[in-house]
Amino acid sequence: MSPRTTSSGWASAIVRALEMGGVDCRSLFERLGMDYCALSDPEARFPQDGMTGLWHLAVEASGNPVIALNLAQVVRPSSFHVVGYALMSSRNLHEGISSLVRYQRIIGESADLSLHPTSDGYELTLAIHGDRLPSARESAEGSLAYILAFCRWLACRPLTPRLVSFAGPAPAHPAPYREVFQAPLKFNAGHYALLFDRTDLDAPLHSANEALAQLHERFAGEYLARFSDGQITHQVRQLLCRLLPQGEPKREVVAQAMLMSERTLQRRLQAEGTGFHQLLDGTRRELAGQYLMQPQLTLQEISYLLGFAAPGNFFRAFRRWFNTTPNEYRAGL
Template identity: 55%
Template sequence: MTQLERTTSSNWALAIVQALELEGLVGKDLFATLGMNHELLADPDARIPQDQMTRLWELAVQLSNNPAIGLNMARVIRPAHFNVVGFALLSSTNLREGLARLVRYQRIIGEASDMSLLQSPDSYTMELHIHGDTVPAPRQSHDAAMAYMIAFFRWMTGEQIVPLQVSLAYPQPADISSYEALFQCPLVFGASIYSMSFAREVMDAKLASGNTTLAQMHDQFAGDYLARFEQTRVTHQARQVLCRLLPQGEPKRQSVASALSMSTRTLQRRLQEENTSFQHLMDETRRELAMQLLRQRRLTLLEVAYLLGFADPSNFFRAFKRWFGMPPGQYREQHLESKMPNLNDTGDPD
């Protein structure tokens, strides 16, 4: 069955190009090399496939020899890069409300992003996972999102906001000075997920730009955009829910439907309209995540099986052999360990 491609807003793609050009690269040349249409960056309604953006990052790392190039996003701040979401953030009462809006409307910026906001007695934590389609999303896309977010928060408040902690899901590079200079907080490399935590008092402080009337207006604009956009995108919504639920065990159709505020019958109908089914989507999501998780060498095969929602690891091994024609251990050895070092994985040779 044909799957719809995840896409990225041209506004966000433009920010990425501007960040890459700070490294001395030329956006038009990068697009030409990859066979991408550079003119799309001038169309605020255009969308660019996620896999093309992944290849853009990979080419930029190769040419610049800078695995931390994603951090350049902190230097190109403009509300319009977030489409209408940027202005909704600006009119929020506080950063907590703004971050909640970012989570709610994240798919306007990029469908590949799966973002959540967790609360604790003393802090708020933003968790982030960016998914690929046929190729895993690179670490630079995660770096870019987190760098842009902290810089945007500082720009909004006029304060040097410092996170409590930043966690990054790849091994520590040899040189972390650029990370220390940007985030100015404890850094955890090799984490299980990308995340950034903030003190409650920082997130709850009132913003000078806060305006309830404007916030409601921007919510309407963002909601209308998302409603139009999502009419044929239930596949992506369901896939994001599956990604969140799989580590807790195999998700039931009812759980996914409830998360999407629809009945199981409606979910099935909408998936059929998009030429897929719940079971097929589950299988494809697991297959895609398996490729990404196996890139993380610190995870054992049993851990990968459980993160994919398999209660019995033998079921994972059978499914994997059906997907790729070989056991996961052999796949990991052939597709990862036998290759030259991949800067998108570690930033440094193994």
């Protein structure tokens, strides 16, 4: 299985935050077997386990358990690779964060982002996955701090989340968290998330530029395609998108289309940390969110496009994915 990686842009942001806290990152990179000079190469990528080790060594070297919060002070679009510029030129934060969710893998393969409407706003949830090493708590906390600071920078005005959630226990000294997030905090929440007011994410951005937004979206899509090229997971996902309108694809059909046996397909997917049914469910979930943004599509048509035998099966799956009904989700949009 190929190790998960982090882009040089995001690794550079982490290094700037750590060096602001007095950490000698050049020596830590050497200890971890990573090339410090490669931070200046926009195409370079660093192993996830190496970045996890960097967080642990930096906390130990600095004696500062909240050093990750320094990420809120090093905001620049290039940290998010081309995705940062797509976000910057979006019409509003909702559109920009949606791009961030779509192209997250460009920035770092270890993170999963999702954005969904709630009764009183939008919740952006974050999960950081480890590779061979468990993920570092600092990685998730620093990412939340950076995303919020980036949104505030783009909005050019105070932006106060309704709630900031942390999966871990409350720290002994919460003051630095209150200072950085300036919002209600919830620890032991079971997940990491930022809950925004709807009006904050729907407000127009001064930096909006439709032509640039389309250009950066195309660049991001092309980069992600190159980045994913050759990975079985990506190939299966693309094939599922084409096959779903014909009904629920069977694993044997997908394997035949990829000129391999079912056993080989299963083994190669497992090597990439996933499985056929997990990919099928995730692809349907992602497409469902996209289809519901198209008002001309009826729920029955969406059910058909997702390969469900009956609309009732679609409704049950949708409630499991989003904890709401398709009609309520669409109304929230």
